[in-house]
Amino acid sequence: MNQQPPKSSARLDLTKGKTSIADKIMPVLLFLCASVSVLTTIGIVYTLLSETISFFRIVPIQEFFGSLKWSPLINPKSFGIWPLLSGTMLITIIAIIVAVPIGLASAIYLSEYASRRVRKIVKPILEVLAGVPTIVYGYFALTFITPIVRSIFPDTGVFNALSAGIVVGIMIIPMISSLSEDAMSAVPDSLRNGAYALGATRFEVATKIVVPAALSGIIASFVLAFSRAIGETMIVTVAAGSTPNLTANPLESIQTMTAYIVQVSMGDIPHGSVEYGTIFAVGMTLFVITLVLNMLAQYVSKRFREEY
Amino acid sequence: MSTTTEAPQVKETTKTVDFKTIIDIKDMDLYYGTYHALKKVNLTIPEKAVTAFIGPSGCGKSTLLRTLNRMNDMIPNTRIEGLVDIAGTDIYSNEVDVETLRKKVGMVFQQANPFPKSIYDNVAYGPRLHGIKNKAQLDEIVEQSLKQAALWNEVKDFLKRSAFSLSGGQQQRLCIARALAVNPEILLMDEATSALDPISTLKIEELTQELKNKYTIVMVTHNMHQAARISDQTVFFLNGEVVEFDQTDKLFSNPSDKRTEDYITGRFG
Ligand SMILES: Nc1ncnc2c1ncn2[C@@H]1O[C@H](COP(=O)(O)OP(=O)(O)OP(=O)(O)O)[C@@H](O)[C@H]1O
Ligand SMILES: [Mg+2]
Numbered sequence: 001m002n003q004q005p006p007k008s009s010a011r012l013d014l015t016k017g018k019t020s021i022a023d024k025i026m027p028v029l030l031f032l033c034a035s036v037s038v039l040t041t042i043g044i045v046y047t048l049l050s051e052t053i054s055f056f057r058i059v060p061i062q063e064f065f066g067s068l069k070w071s072p073l074i075n076p077k078s079f080g081i082w083p084l085l086s087g088t089m090l091i092t093i094i095a096i097i098v099a100v101p102i103g104l105a106s107a108i109y110l111s112e113y114a115s116r117r118v119r120k121i122v123k124p125i126l127e128v129l130a131g132v133p134t135i136v137y138g139y140f141a142l143t144f145i146t147p148i149v150r151s152i153f154p155d156t157g158v159f160n161a162l163s164a165g166i167v168v169g170i171m172i173i174p175m176i177s178s179l180s181e182d183a184m185s186a187v188p189d190s191l192r193n194g195a196y197a198l199g200a201t202r203f204e205v206a207t208k209i210v211v212p213a214a215l216s217g218i219i220a221s222f223v224l225a226f227s228r229a230i231g232e233t234m235i236v237t238v239a240a241g242s243t244p245n246l247t248a249n250p251l252e253s254i255q256t257m258t259a260y261i262v263q264v265s266m267g268d269i270p271h272g273s274v275e276y277g278t279i280f281a282v283g284m285t286l287f288v289i290t291l292v293l294n295m296l297a298q299y300v301s302k303r304f305r306e307e308y
Numbered sequence: 309m310s311t312t313t314e315a316p317q318v319k320e321t322t323k324t325v326d327f328k329t330i331i332d333i334k335d336m337d338l339y340y341g342t343y344h345a346l347k348k349v350n351l352t353i354p355e356k357a358v359t360a361f362i363g364p365s366g367c368g369k370s371t372l373l374r375t376l377n378r379m380n381d382m383i384p385n386t387r388i389e390g391l392v393d394i395a396g397t398d399i400y401s402n403e404v405d406v407e408t409l410r411k412k413v414g415m416v417f418q419q420a421n422p423f424p425k426s427i428y429d430n431v432a433y434g435p436r437l438h439g440i441k442n443k444a445q446l447d448e449i450v451e452q453s454l455k456q457a458a459l460w461n462e463v464k465d466f467l468k469r470s471a472f473s474l475s476g477g478q479q480q481r482l483c484i485a486r487a488l489a490v491n492p493e494i495l496l497m498d499e500a501t502s503a504l505d506p507i508s509t510l511k512i513e514e515l516t517q518e519l520k521n522k523y524t525i526v527m528v529t530h531n532m533h534q535a536a537r538i539s540d541q542t543v544f545f546l547n548g549e550v551v552e553f554d555q556t557d558k559l560f561s562n563p564s565d566k567r568t569e570d571y572i573t574g575r576f577g
Binding site: 194 | 409433
């Protein structure tokens with residue numbers, strides 16, 4: 001049997017060195033900061049909900065979802081949400097058609113093809129584009145895009161869904177390309193090399209390896225951009241008109257939910273009136289749509305998540 | 309320290325085999341920008357045999373391996389001079405289609421890098437890329453490739469599972485299967501076992517002995533004993549130069565260059 005070796009004389013000082021006051025205060029402080037946004041959300045939902053409920057005490061919900069006409073300010077009054085909803089949908093669909101292919105293509109270009117130098121120049125430009133005030137985009141639509149649209153389709157009105165939709169699309173391109181590029185750049189090079197070594201071309205690596213691997217991030221960028229398009233206000237107020245119009249024709253003047261809210265908020269509607277209530281009913285509809293979209297996004301991005 | 313390790317044991321069977329050359333490198337120089345990474349490399353590699361690259365870190369083993377399937381093309385500012393001839397074709401000539409070359413010269417990396425897909429889809433990825441769509445044919449290729457990579461029995465009941473559910477050693481064999489699925493002539497392995505445990509390493513070493521009946525294998529290894537155990541030819545690198553290459557038994561028992569001897573006996577810096 002071996003003898004027990006003598007104990008080492010080394011000592012570790014493991015007592016607390018620093019004052020722990022900061023350690024106690026910081027979590028509280030951080031919690032308060034986090035609470036601000038939670039409380040704001042609760043406040044928004046509460047206001048929306050209570051005003052919406054009192055609105056539906058006067059206007060039956062069957063009317064809101066059943067009628068196809070929206071004219072809450074002019075007699076005979078009618079409170080059918082569909083014209084506003086279709087206006088928002090039309091703008092959003094046009095914006096998606098513009099932004100998804102261009103945004104994704106630029107993301108693929110930036111992440112898979114561009115040299116580091118090009119990327120360094122282009123990315124900041126894209127981010128500047130994302131920071132342009134939307135009112136500027138609105139006048140860009142009205143004074144630049146609309147004349148072009150009208151020269152192609154002479155019957156088009158000065159205010160039309162197409163110009164506004166195109167420019168909303170342009171506005172959300174940087175969001176899609178920048179966030180998708182981040183997601184694609186995060187895909188490790190070892191995966192790309194694995195595919196190259198099997199004889200894949202650059203395009204095949206981009207579309208069959210990188211995009212699928214980054215899909216959850218890409219979808220998240222889409223949904224964020226869609227929410228942005230749905231909620232976009234200034235561009236549509238300036239360029240799409242203020243005619244609630246149940247139509248799928250992009251050359252007509254329409255009104256979106258957001259543009260309606262702006263229009264009514266700026267008029268002198270008495271507090272507590274039915275007209276005043278419409279703001280909240282429409283706002284609530286917008287809120288629910290965005291919420292559903294976000295939940296859908298989380299579900300989809302979870303389903304498509306590829307671990308690497 | 310004055311102690312030296314003994315030269316690694318070489319297996320007997322490699323001695324008398326007569327090989328045909330499949331890769332012929334003549335006066336090849338490679339530069340990363342201004343850095344001269346490979347200097348006047350002259351080397352022949354035999355067909356249907358295992359060739360091992362050994363040498364200290366940073367001496368250019370991986371670089372030379374990557375010239376064989378032109379993976380260096382992807383590194384900006386890389387310049388290559390001289391001739392790399394594979395089976396009668398100068399692979400750096402303009403007519404060569406890089407994708408076809410990479411199909412013929414497969415590669416397995418140091419870190420297993422399965423795609424974030426199912427086991428089946430990993431192996432089927434290459435064949436699909438090259439236009440095979442028929443389900444039965446793909447099934448056949450997947451099964452054959454996994455069998456060749458000695459993985460079939462372990463995974464045949466859950467081919468639809470994510471490749472990440474496999475152990476590190478299984479993942480590496482999956483990557484070998486994936487490389488074999490496109491039916492290459494040559495298989496390049498860059499320290500393919502260095503991240504693996506001894507048992508997985510042994511499995512892959514045994515695998516190379518099977519595979520060399522059908523494929524030419526070129527491997528980089530840091531483990532001289534591994535080179536001695538499984539290779540037929542060994543190439544010794546130092547500072548971007550090929551110091552010596554020879555039949556493995558000869559190189560380890562009777563090296564003709566003093567630097568080789570120093571390295572294999574462990575007397576090296
Ligand atoms: N992409 C690159 N750009 C510039 N220099 C590089 C690049 N890759 C490798 N090098 C340099 O070329 C030399 C050879 O590198 P290589 O990776 O071929 O060495 P190696 O023998 O494989 O080393 P190890 O055993 O550590 O893997 C090294 O000095 C390395 O710094
Ligand atoms: Mg290396």
